[in-house]
Amino acid sequence: MLVGLIHAALFKSIVRYIDDSWRAELVDFYFILDAKLPDKLAAGEKDLDVLLVPFLGSNDYELVVPNTWSEEPRHPFASKFFEPNGNVSLNRIFEHGLHFEPSHEHAGLQLVDVVAYVTRRAILEPDNDVIHRAYAHLRDNLRTERDGQALRLVSGGGGLEHEIDDYRYRLVL
Secondary structure, three states: HHHHHHHHHHHHHHOOOOOOHHHHHOOOOOOOEEEOOOOOOOOHHHHHHHHHHHHHOOOOOOOOOOHHOOOOOHHHHHHHEEEEOOOOHHHHHOOOOOOEEOOOHHHHHHHHHHHHHHHHHHHOOOOOOOHHHHHHEEEEHOOOOOOOOOOOOOOOOOOOOOOHHHHHHHHOO
């Protein structure tokens, strides 16, 4: 599931910064994730660090970029990350590796912590007006092209498919 989320975040960053004004910025990717343990990697973090690129490369994940990025003047993303055959090089995209760092050291991770906290509380406390007003301020920024939903519900059953209770999540979608 986390591999799919990293792929989605990478793809979303390409789509979000597709405008030419971001050309110079789209040449390096740094993946900073919330560390679970101080001063060492947790077992799952070690596995993800080693297996992410091979897993992405051996599955049906695709990174689609505009065809015009290959044309002159060639987009910096294409110059750095395209292979001669036109495929995107995952090894180059992940050349800096994954960084697992404490969330209190990164404003972006702190923001994710706040969004996760408010979203979780909105799901668990459907009658809490205060938390739902806070969530309402976040909802529009969470929306995607998927029918305007703010969240994508995914079964976290450890490989087993569990039916998702849509009613439980109705207030946050």
